[in-house]
Structures are given as structure tokens and as C-alpha cells.
Amino acid sequence: xxxxxxxxxxxxxxxxxxxxxxxxxxxxxxxxxxxxxxxxxxxxxxxxxxxxxxxxxxxxxxxxxxxxxxxxxxxxxxxxxxxxxxxxxxxxxxxxxxxxxxxxxxxxxxxxxxxxxxxxxxxxxxxxxxxxxxxxxxxxxxxxxxxxxxxxxxxxxxxxxxxxxxxxxxxxxxxxxxxxxxxxxxxxxxxxxxxxxxxxxxxxxxxxxxx
Amino acid sequence: xxxxxxxxxxxxxxxxxxxxxxxxxxxxxxxxxxxxxxxxxxxxxxxxxxxxxxxxxxxxxxxxxxxxxxxxxxxxxxxxxxxxxxxxxxxxxxxxxxxxxxxxxxxxxxxxxxxxxxxxxxxxxxxxxxxxxxxxxxxxxxxxxxxxxxxxxxxxxxxxxxxxxxxxxxxxxxxxxxxxxxxxxxxxxxxxxxxxxxxxxxxxxxxxxxxxxxxxxxxxxxxxxxxxxxxxxxxxxxxxxxxxxxxxxxxxxxxxxxxxxxxxxxxxxxxxxxxxxxx
Numbered sequence: 001x002x003x004x005x006x007x008x009x010x011x012x013x014x015x016x017x018x019x020x021x022x023x024x025x026x027x028x029x030x031x032x033x034x035x036x037x038x039x040x041x042x043x044x045x046x047x048x049x050x051x052x053x054x055x056x057x058x059x060x061x062x063x064x065x066x067x068x069x070x071x072x073x074x075x076x077x078x079x080x081x082x083x084x085x086x087x088x089x090x091x092x093x094x095x096x097x098x099x100x101x102x103x104x105x106x107x108x109x110x111x112x113x114x115x116x117x118x119x120x121x122x123x124x125x126x127x128x129x130x131x132x133x134x135x136x137x138x139x140x141x142x143x144x145x146x147x148x149x150x151x152x153x154x155x156x157x158x159x160x161x162x163x164x165x166x167x168x169x170x171x172x173x174x175x176x177x178x179x180x181x182x183x184x185x186x187x188x189x190x191x192x193x194x195x196x197x198x199x200x201x202x203x204x205x206x207x208x209x210x211x
Numbered sequence: 212x213x214x215x216x217x218x219x220x221x222x223x224x225x226x227x228x229x230x231x232x233x234x235x236x237x238x239x240x241x242x243x244x245x246x247x248x249x250x251x252x253x254x255x256x257x258x259x260x261x262x263x264x265x266x267x268x269x270x271x272x273x274x275x276x277x278x279x280x281x282x283x284x285x286x287x288x289x290x291x292x293x294x295x296x297x298x299x300x301x302x303x304x305x306x307x308x309x310x311x312x313x314x315x316x317x318x319x320x321x322x323x324x325x326x327x328x329x330x331x332x333x334x335x336x337x338x339x340x341x342x343x344x345x346x347x348x349x350x351x352x353x354x355x356x357x358x359x360x361x362x363x364x365x366x367x368x369x370x371x372x373x374x375x376x377x378x379x380x381x382x383x384x385x386x387x388x389x390x391x392x393x394x395x396x397x398x399x400x401x402x403x404x405x406x407x408x409x410x411x412x413x414x415x416x417x418x419x420x421x422x423x424x425x426x427x428x429x430x431x432x433x434x435x436x437x438x439x440x441x442x443x444x445x446x447x448x449x450x451x452x453x454x455x456x457x458x459x460x461x462x463x464x465x466x467x468x469x470x471x472x473x474x475x476x477x478x479x480x481x482x483x484x485x486x487x488x489x490x
Binding site (some may be wrong): 002003004006007010011012013014057058060061062063065067068069070071072073120208210211 | 283383
């Protein structure tokens with residue numbers, strides 16, 4: 001499985017380099033305009049987007065047809081994509097935290113406490129997005145899959161923003177800040193369940209796929 | 212000993228169907244799968260590799276079921292398709308790092324020495340390589356874990372004669388070991404004429420025949436003459452015919468034709484064309 005993860009990392013290496021430069025540029029820009037949270041979101045989603053890029057590269061070269069002739073089971077090929085997802089999401093959150101903290105020393109956009117809860121919530125969102133997108137990409141490919149993904153992401157985002165804008169009208173009582181913080185810290189762990197379900201679904205889809 | 216046995220393989224792919232495909236590949240031999248584009252050669256190889264799930268039939272490789280012992284069998288298989296199918300951002304150095312973690316017997320020293328021998332760059336990305344380079348890399352990747360059986364699916368199509376010749380040399384060298392075998396699908400029959408021991412002819416999803424190359428070339432004869440003279444050849448001897456500048460060309464079975472008729476030795480390509488066009 002290490003070999004398959006290496007294959008993906010080698011494939012996205014070039015793209016990651018240019019994306020890191022772009023990210024650093026956005027960071028400076030965002031801190032100047034006091035938009036720190038957007039930087040955190042960028043940083044974490046940046047990692048998980050690379051998983052999708054690896055699917056696109058596989059598809060372009062028709063890698064699966066060849067990869068499945070190697071002494072590696074279909075299950076391991078799928079497992080490697082999920083391990084890559086966790087590595088890139090957690091990896092980008094962890095490796096970019098010191099840089100964000102450093103920027104924050106100068107610009108003071110948010111407190112450290114806020115930063116960590118934000119990192120947790122966004123990592124959880126990234127994991128949820130991957131949980132949904134990986135089976136979709138496996139089933140429909142990255143081209144068609146993108147349209148499904150738009151729908152899957154847009155609908156919950158739309159409802160969430162609709163509800164949050166109408167909290168008063170629906171007389172919804174929000175939980176306390178303390179509870180929200182706890183929920184935020186726990187969010188990445190809660191997302192392990194959808195990730196596991198997604199993994200099982202992907203194995204099923206891939207087992208029946210023909211190349 | 213058979214290294215590969217395909218028995219009554221059937222598979223439906225849309226409107227196309229492989230029907231009761233059966234053949235055996237003996238250890239130490241090269242079998243050429245010939246047939247037109249779309250005859251079903253690639254589908255057979257994809258079924259053998261379980262990339263396509265067979266509808267019915269039995270396939271064994273090294274006397275083991277090809278699905279049940281899938282990963283174990285693949286340690287001894289080398290595969291080359293008509294394309295490299297490797298993400299284009301990778302280099303030969305990257306591939307060595309990956310493959311030594313995939314194959315138990317990956318031989319980095321052999322891989323790098325062969326890259327040098329065939330002028331395949333180590334540090335260039337696949338996307339910058341020519342088609343010839345990519346296919347040379349594909350065959351070296353297939354050989355560097357020292358497999359016992361090579362499955363080649365149209366590996367020489369679209370290559371220039373020099374690269375094709377280099378590839379055939381590599382394959383001939385591979386076959387110097389008597390425990391090695393090759394299943395080679397191609398519509399470029401010249402290549403198969405150089406290295407194949409047996410020929411299996413696939414037409415519209417069915418096996419028309421499996422014969423040794425020598426008996427195939429000996430059993431058939433090519434007759435050329437006028438339309439009038441052609442009527443003297445018994446109809447059951449005629450496999451196929453086509454009009455020519457002088458009248459008619461016939462592919463015939465030598466055993467049914469009188470020695471009085473002068474017959475030429477046909478090429479595998481001619482045997483294939485006449486079979487497809489019919490009598």
C-alpha cells in the first residue's frame with residue numbers, strides 16, 4: 001500500500017509545489033485584509049483537493065487498468081486512497097498551523113483557541129467532502145463526478161446558511177459557546193464514521209468495476 | 212506443462228460477445244493472438260487478468276484459478292498494454308521506488324541497466340517521452356521483476372520499425388529461458404511471424420483455430436491464376452479467395468490440392484485476410 005501512496009504523492013508533487021506558492025500568496029493577502037479564517041479553510045481544503053487531483057491523474061493515464069495487473073488487491077488500492085486522504089488532510093492542517101500562527105503573530109487576526117477549533121471544523125468538513133466524493137469519483141469518474149459533487153455539497157451548504165440566517169424566525173436556540181467549542185474539537189473524530197462507511201461503499205463499487 | 216489454460220471463456224460486452232474461447236499456452240513457447248481490430252483479442256487478455264469479469268468458463272494461470280489466486284499469480288506476470296498507463300508526472304526513478312515495494316523480486320540493478328541500454332531517460336517525466344520511449348519503459352517495467360509469463364496486448368502498434376525490432380529482441384532474449392512463456396496479441400502479424408510458436412486466430416469473438424506457426428505456414432498454400440483455372444481446384448480445398456490483377460488468388464489447404472498446381476507459401480497476414488474474407 002505504501003507503494004500506491006507513493007505513486008499518488010509523486011504524481012501530485014509538481015502540482016503541490018505551485019499550489020503551495022499560491023497558498024502563501026493568499027495567506028499574505030488574507031491576513032492584510034483581516035480574513036484569517038479563509039486562510040485556514042484554504043490550507044486544509046488544499047490538502048484534500050490533492051486527493052481529487054490524484055483521481056484525475058489516474059483517470060487520464062487509465063492507471064487502474066494497469067494498477068490492477070500488479071500484485072495488489074482491489075481492496076488495497078481503495079485503502080491507499082483513504083489513507084492518502086487522511087494523510088493530506090491532517091498533514092496540511094498540522095504542517096500549516098505553525099505558518100498560520102507565525103502570520104497571526106504579526107496580524108493578530110484571531111486567537112489561538114479560535115484557530116484550533118476552526119482547524120478542527122474545517123478538517124472535519126474536508127473529511128466529509130472526501131467521504132462523499134471518493135465513491136462518486138469511483139462510480140462516475142472525475143468528469144461526471146464533479147457535477148454530482150456540486151449537488152452534494154451545494155444542498156447542505158444552502159440549507160445550513162438558510163437556517164443560520166433565519167435562526168430568530170424559527171426560534172432555534174443555539175447551544176452555548178462552550179458546547180459549540182467541544183463539538184468543534186470532536187468534529188474530525190465524528191467524521192471517521194462517514195469515512196469508514198464511504199470506504200466500505202468504495203470497496204463494493206470498485207470490486208464490481210471493469211477496466 | 213501449460214502455464215495458461217482458457218476453457219470455454221464467454222463474456223458479453225455490450226453487443227459484442229466472446230464465445231467459448233479455449234486455448235492453452237505451453238511453458239517455453241510464444242503464442243500469438245491474431246485477429247482484426249475489435250475481434251476480441253484485448254477482451255480475452257482483460258478477462259485473463261480479471262479486469263473484465265468473465266460470464267462463464269475457466270481460466271488458470273500456473274495451474275491456479277486466475278481470480279482466487281489473483282495477487283499471488285501476478286508476482287510472476289509481466290504485462291504490457293498498447294499504452295504505458297502510468298501517470299505522466301512520474302519518472303523512471305519514481306517508478307523504481309514504487310515497484311520495489313510492489314514486487315518481491317524487483318531488480319533495480321537490472322531495471323537501471325536496461326534503461327541505459329535502451330536509452331530510456333531516468334529523470335524525465337513520462338509526459339516528455341516519445342511513444343517509442345514510453346513503450347520501451349513499459350516492457351522494462353514488465354521484465355524487471357523477472358516474471359515467468361508475459362501478457363502483451365498490442366505492444367508494438369504505432370511504433371516505428373526500429374523500436375519494434377528492439378522490443379522483439381528483448382522478447383527473444385526473455386525466451387532464452389525455457390521456463391518463460393509469452394501470450395502476444397497483435398494485428399501486426401509480421402512481429403508474430405518472427406517470434407510466435409503457435410498462433411490462435413480470433414474472429415468476431417470466436418477462436419477460428421489454434422495451430423503451430425510452422426504447420427500453419429505448411430498446411431496452407433497460395434495459388435494465383437486465371438478465373439478459369441481456378442475452377443479446377445476442388446471447392447472444399449478453398450479457404451478464401453480474392454480477385455487479383457491476373458485473375459484470382461486462392462488460399463487453399465495443400466492436402467486437398469493436386470501437386471500439379473504450383474502453390475506459394477503464404478504469410479500469416481495472408482492467411483488471416485483470406486480467412487476473414489471467406490471462400
